[in-house]
Amino acid sequence: MSTEPTRSRPTVVDRRLGMMRRDTPPDTNLERRRGPGRRRSDFRRDADEGTFDTEQMYFLKAIEMWRREVKLFDGAVPSWDQVLQGIRCVGYRRTSTDTVRLNDSPSLSPESEQASLETSVIEQNRFQCVMEMFREVTDVHLPQWTDVLEVIRRMGYRKVQPCGFDLRGRIEEFQERPDAPARVDRSEREASDDQQAFLNQSEFFST
Numbered sequence: 001m002s003t004e005p006t007r008s009r010p011t012v013v014d015r016r017l018g019m020m021r022r023d024t025p026p027d028t029n030l031e032r033r034r035g036p037g038r039r040r041s042d043f044r045r046d047a048d049e050g051t052f053d054t055e056q057m058y059f060l061k062a063i064e065m066w067r068r069e070v071k072l073f074d075g076a077v078p079s080w081d082q083v084l085q086g087i088r089c090v091g092y093r094r095t096s097t098d099t100v101r102l103n104d105s106p107s108l109s110p111e112s113e114q115a116s117l118e119t120s121v122i123e124q125n126r127f128q129c130v131m132e133m134f135r136e137v138t139d140v141h142l143p144q145w146t147d148v149l150e151v152i153r154r155m156g157y158r159k160v161q162p163c164g165f166d167l168r169g170r171i172e173e174f175q176e177r178p179d180a181p182a183r184v185d186r187s188e189r190e191a192s193d194d195q196q197a198f199l200n201q202s203e204f205f206s207t
Contacts, residue, residue, distance in 0.1 A: 029099050029154055030134045052146070055159065055183075058174035059149045062090040062163055069165050080128040081119070087152055088117050089164040095178035096156040105129040113160040113178040130155060153182045 052060065066086045072078050078086070093115050098107035105126055134151050135141055143151075160178045167173065 028101050028133055028137055030130070030137050030151065055174055055176075056146055056149060058159070058171060059090065060145055061171045062167070063145055065167065065170070066090055066165070080131055081124050083131075083148065084119055084124060084127045085117075087148075087157065088119060091159050091161040091163050091175070092152060092157040093160050093178070094123070094156045095158045095160055096180065096182075098154075098156040099182070100130050100133075100151075100154050102129055102133055108156075110156055110178075113158075117164055127152075127155070 063086055066089050067073065067076075067078075069089075070082075070086075072082070093113055094108060094111050095113050096110060098110075100107065108123060108126055130151060131143075131148075134147070135143065140147065158178050158180050159174055159176055162173060162175070163171075
């Protein structure tokens with residue numbers, strides 16, 4: 001019998017033994033994907049660095065005014081239904097294709113750009129499911145308002161109506177075509193709504 005100490009064999013990790021791609025949940029179009037050689041989108045980088053484009057600036061200021069209109073002051077956390085109401089109140093309607101893919105929540109058809117301010121139960125449920133899935137797939141528990149804007153553009157919301165309350169000259173009105181592209185991946189040429197959104201960790205509904 002050999003008296004030589006037993007030599008342990010080197011451990012080899014077979015990456016193929018991990019979860020196969022086909023076993024992973026389907027892409028939702030909410031994932032935050034960033035890897036070697038792939039940079040942040042201009043939309044996301046601008047938000048991270050505090051340099052906002054025209055729409056982001058309008059959205060942040062209009063939402064802040066809406067919060068004051070409905071007396072949701074700093075420290076008051078709005079419900080998802082209230083957030084959706086605010087989105088519609090500042091002029092957004094679901095006029096483009098909803099590209100967010102959820103197994104248990106079907107996409108909603110586009111609505112007329114003249115659709116009313118009121119939200120339906122189906123729309124409320126869809127918005128809540130999408131935002132909760134966004135938090136899950138990105139590990140962002142406390143999203144920023146710019147994150148919400150990026151998500152709703154994935155859902156087909158576009159700024160097609162004037163703000164539903166008096167801006168009192170504090171904000172320049174912003175408007176676009178009802179079928180405008182998502183624009184969240186402008187760093188890629190001819191970006192489409194099917195590209196993945198890049199969303200960051202940040203404070204809950206802070207501006």
